[in-house]
Amino acid sequence: MYITTDHDNLRVTTIPLGAMTTNCYFVWDAKSRETIIVDPADAGEFLAETLRELGLRPTAIVFTHAHFDHVLGAFALATLLQLPTWLHPADVPLLSRAQKSAEHWLGHPVDPVIPATNLITHETTFRLGTKTLSILHLPGHTPGGIGIGVLTSETPFICSGDIVTDEGYGNTTHNYSNKAEFARSLQILSNLPKTTTLYPGHGKPILASDLDSSVQ
Numbered sequence: 001m002y003i004t005t006d007h008d009n010l011r012v013t014t015i016p017l018g019a020m021t022t023n024c025y026f027v028w029d030a031k032s033r034e035t036i037i038v039d040p041a042d043a044g045e046f047l048a049e050t051l052r053e054l055g056l057r058p059t060a061i062v063f064t065h066a067h068f069d070h071v072l073g074a075f076a077l078a079t080l081l082q083l084p085t086w087l088h089p090a091d092v093p094l095l096s097r098a099q100k101s102a103e104h105w106l107g108h109p110v111d112p113v114i115p116a117t118n119l120i121t122h123e124t125t126f127r128l129g130t131k132t133l134s135i136l137h138l139p140g141h142t143p144g145g146i147g148i149g150v151l152t153s154e155t156p157f158i159c160s161g162d163i164v165t166d167e168g169y170g171n172t173t174h175n176y177s178n179k180a181e182f183a184r185s186l187q188i189l190s191n192l193p194k195t196t197t198l199y200p201g202h203g204k205p206i207l208a209s210d211l212d213s214s215v216q
Contacts, residue, residue, distance in 0.1 A: 002050065005197075005205070006030075007155040010131055012199060015050065018042030019106055020069040023201055025159050027148075028056050029129030036126055036133060037061045037077065038148060038159045039201065041069055044076025044111070051081075060126065061085045063116070064161030065142040066094035068102035070201060075111040086124070087116035088137065091144030094176070120146060138163050138189070140182025141170040147189070149199075157197040160189060164211065166203035186211065 004013040013026040022041035035056040061074055061083050098113040126133040136147040141162045149158030162170040163185050172179045194209035
C-alpha cells in the first residue's frame, strides 16, 4: 500500500513498512522519473519491485538518521540496484550498530547494515529534474538527523525523520540524544513556510504551521 502526493513537478510516494511502521519515501520527478529513496525502512526487495511497478529510476538512498527501522532495506536495494547511500557523519556510529540493535529489538536475524558510501555535508544537494532537494541538519533525536526536501516551491515539503510526527515529538531519551539541539531543530521546522508539508518517519504528513503553538 502506498500513497503518492503531488508537489509541483515532483511526487512523494509514501510506503509504511516493518514492525515499527516506518515511512519510506520515494521522492521523484514526474518527467524524468528520477528518484531519491528516503529511509528504506524494510523489505528492500519489495521496494525494488515497487520502483519497477511505478517505472521509477532511483539514483540514491538517503537516510534521515541511522536508527535500524529506517535503514534495514538499504542492503538489498543498494545491492540489487547498485545505489549509493548517504548519511550525516554524526550518525555513522549508530549505523555501525544498527544490525545488532535490530536483532535485539526484533528478536530475529536481519540483513547486514553496510556503511554509507557518502557522507552528507552542509553543501550536499540532490537534483531531480528542474528541482534541487536541500538538506537541513536536524539533530536532537540523533546527532546526525537530517531533513531533505524542496523548500522554495509553491508546495514546499521536507522528509523530516523522527523529529516530529502526527502523534507528537520524537524521543530524546537516548544517551546520544540532546534536548537543546532537539528544540532548535523543532524551531527550524516551525520557521519553514507555513504551507510546508512535513513527511515524518512515522505517521501521516503534517504542516509546518501546526508546530507553531507547541515549539518552545
